[in-house]
Amino acid sequence: MPDVAVTARVEQVYREESRRILATLIRLLGDFDLAEEALHEAFFVAVERWQRDGVPDNPRAWLVSTGRFKAIDVLRRRARFNASRPLLIAQLEALEQADWSDEDVEDDRLRLIFTCCHPALAADAQVPLTLREVCDLTTEEIARAFLSTPPTIAQRIVRAKAKIRDANIPYQVPTLAELPERLDSVLRVIYLVFNEGYSASVGAELTREELTREAIRLGRLLVELLPEPEVMGLLALMLLHEARRLARTSASGELIVLDEQDRSLWDAGMIAEGCALVARALKTRRFGPYCLQAAIAAVHAEAAKAGETDWPQIVGLYDVLVQAMPSPVIELNRAAALAKRDGPLAGLILIEGILQRGELLDYHLAHSARAEFCRQLGRVDEARAAYERALELTQQVPERRFIEGRLKGLE
Structure with missing residues (x-):
């Protein structure tokens, strides 16, 4: 050659x-x-x-x-x-x-994941180590995912490697008796890998297909190994999101929001598989946050048109999810759903409450959502300020172009 x-x-x-x-x-x-x-x-x-x-x-x-x-x-x-x-x-x-x-x-990556997520390691080091070693994310990419700094992440990874070596942590998949307690960190790792692929933190492309594909592959391996409701829920969540990937950008790479996507481009096979997994997991009545998020994604996937989305059901699922896993990001998503059901003012009130608590001040999607609701309410100056703040915090090129387009629309 x-x-x-x-x-x-x-x-x-x-x-x-x-x-x-x-x-x-x-x-x-x-x-x-x-x-x-x-x-x-x-x-x-x-x-x-x-x-x-x-x-x-x-x-x-x-x-x-x-x-x-x-x-x-x-x-x-x-x-x-x-x-x-x-x-x-x-x-x-x-x-x-x-x-x-x-x-x-043989394929040793699942073995490697469980080693990186061993309970003897510091909790704040398990996920960065796995993202670095299993998925080849850079320390910069991991730092952005954790809202941290590259030197901090690098130090955690070095300490975790030393701990594995010095403590002779076994390089093996845990026994079935040990699996449940080790599972939370592993699921979190896989979902962070998927999120970096589904919405890349930086760069010229919105998505990184190799990462979403890898996360889904690891999710399938976990379902085979341990078909617990939350494992099925995570795989379903990833499949239902990935089913929309082709519709999320235009031919020129521009971002297309959910309501404006061509749903004929959604992958029907992935949606069917994801919905079946959600139904299977919910029947156990032992579901948790991943199952609930997958259920929300399934409601979106089942709507043939944006106008047919069952927003009351989605708000109800978010109500349960906020109780199961309190998080300002989940509150933000719930606010967006509530705005669809009750109008933009309802969503804006919730988002301003989150920001006033000092949470998500450096999260660009919070400012984008606030800007969108202000725009819909005709509060142009507030919308412009919020979009400009979101633009300051955004490093991904398609998202920056989308926000710039919204700012031009205000003019």
Whole structure:
């Protein structure tokens, strides 16, 4: 293959397989940092070798094997310079003696998720670590998701890796008896991955399909592993949102709000699967926040036209959801639903109450919603100020263009 084609193939494999390869290397090597170093060494070698020998039949197995041998070389060098470290010598001997074959390349990402979400780790480190290691989000992307700073997130990740190493936290899927207590963090991780893909925090694109696809795949794995109501609820929620992805932007990439979307573009298969999961979960009567959010998404999905949406039912579901999981963001969403049922003034009163409490002051969607209600009420100056504040807080290009369009409309 020409050099350009090989390089493109290596880049494609990295995009599609690097997280699987990393997870397997962590299982084989027992060390996050060593596995990451081995991963990048393997891809570096691939660029040269694949040009000379051709792309292997099983690129993932080739890369895992190459990464493993690179890690052994690293440990040999370390052992030569510091033969007094018995743990290092033992690690090297175990790697050299371990059997290996291409068939040993299993999908270890679910195992990796549960390791990253181990209860021995600090709660504020579990999700960032998993987003970084399993999904390859940058510390900057994770920081935006947490409304934090990159140095803070990076420090949490470093501490979590050290804890896993020093405490010998097992790299395995928990037993069925242990699963429920470990599940909340895992669900939160998967949903944050999905949200970053469904509405990217920065950049020129509204969505990142590879992240939504990955989150849904992990959700399916969890449903197979533990078909609990909240697991089904999360998968249903992601499917029902993802079903609308193609309708959320125009051909030129402009944002299209829910009421104006072409519903014929919605994925009927995903909607049917999501609604079936919601019904299955609600029948257990052991549902929680994810099931309730999925139920709201199902009501939206079942409306053939925006004007046929059952807003009273949605407001009622939000009433239950606010009780189950108090959150200013959920209150904001409830305010938007209430405005659809009772008019913009009802929604505006609720949003101003949230902002007056000092909550969501740096959340652009709160200011966008306030601006929209002010615009509908003819309060142009207030709408302009709110849109301008939302624009200051928005880093995503399609959202910025949408807000700029609304400001021009006020003029």
